[in-house]
Amino acid sequence: MVRCSEVRPRIALYVDREVTGAEALEFEAHLTECAECRREYDHLRGIVDAVRGARPLYEVPERSHVAVEGMVADWERRQRQRRWVSAVAAAAVLIAVAAAWWVSADRSGYEQFAAQTHRNYARKTFPLDIASSQPKVVSDWLEPRIPFHLTLPNYPEGGGPKRYALAGARLMQYRGEDVAYLAYEMDRKPISLLISSSARILPSGGESYQSGGLTFYFSSEQGLRIITWKDKGLTYAQVSDLDVKGAESCVICHGAAGERRKFEELRKRM
């Protein structure tokens, strides 16, 4: 049995439902037996019930309701706009990243790299990793060393006289990307062909021409003719100092009837 001295200070807690369970049951049991505590409880209960009976006490003015609802509606509208703007911003960031990647891709240096490589080879300061005139031998050597499949054709097709000869190959790196360097010779002059499968290495150069569904970039540098193009996922750069028009230099190798079509347009324009 709890004592009055314990119950009195806690009457408000009971009235306010701040005590529950066993404590509340003890409290109720005491009230049924203690008139003094019961009177205290009734006094407090009376005033609390009177106050609570006056609920809500203050009514919200209609204009205040309208004002607050307007504020909340405005806020919700702004949140929706913000979410939309966030989505647009996220898309813009993605586009910017893609653009940065695109810009970082080599659009303005591959032809210069090819030209410098060709000069080094021509000066004999650039040894080949494999020296062979056999396309299959060079292809087999390259196969396990490069990230793309490359079968060197034995141009010109049809068994006609060869005006050029394969000299060999070397593996290179350009901006961290694998590049296969192929050396040819024609009229005792070197011809360089660089091939890469990297999406970051793109054809580049001075003027561009469309032909046979491909885009060729032509540029000249210190007496060298440089042609770059992309075909079937591979980026090519061909460099030589041959005294022929750009398109003609292609036709030398790709002289078969089926392939000549690719260069017909170029031959008309160059």
Add this chain to the structure above:
Amino acid sequence: MGCNASLYRYARSLCGEPREAEELLQETYKRALAAKRKPVVANADEIRPWIFTIMRHVWQNEIRRISRAKEVVFEEAPVVSGEYTEFGMTRKLLVSEVRAAVDSLPVMWREIIVMRDMEDLSYAEIAAILGCPLGTVMSRLARARDALRELLMPRVPEVRRW
């Protein structure tokens, strides 16, 4: 944040005057909506301690601008819907009297009566809003009720439920 009725009543308890309470209500909503971190709650009632605290801060910060006039402005008594039964008349009068009594209390007692007896906030929630210990809540509430008893007991019969 669908608790503007509760919030308005608390604003009234702080300001004591309807116009000031409306301004405080709107300023509180403005601050609450602009808050970067809002509590995630299952229902509107659970947000009350957070938004009441904001309101109290706004009120404290702008207390000089908020009228604390001693003169109590009475609104028209709420009309009890339905027929004017004896009970209805009794209740209507009681609302007016209780409101007058509550309005006449000092703000520190008025706000605690509204939080506890109008809004059913727990002692712990009230303590969090006021930034004081539970014991302070209990003693302040007891004094506020004593004051109301002095004002209302001549008019209100004891309610016996035992």
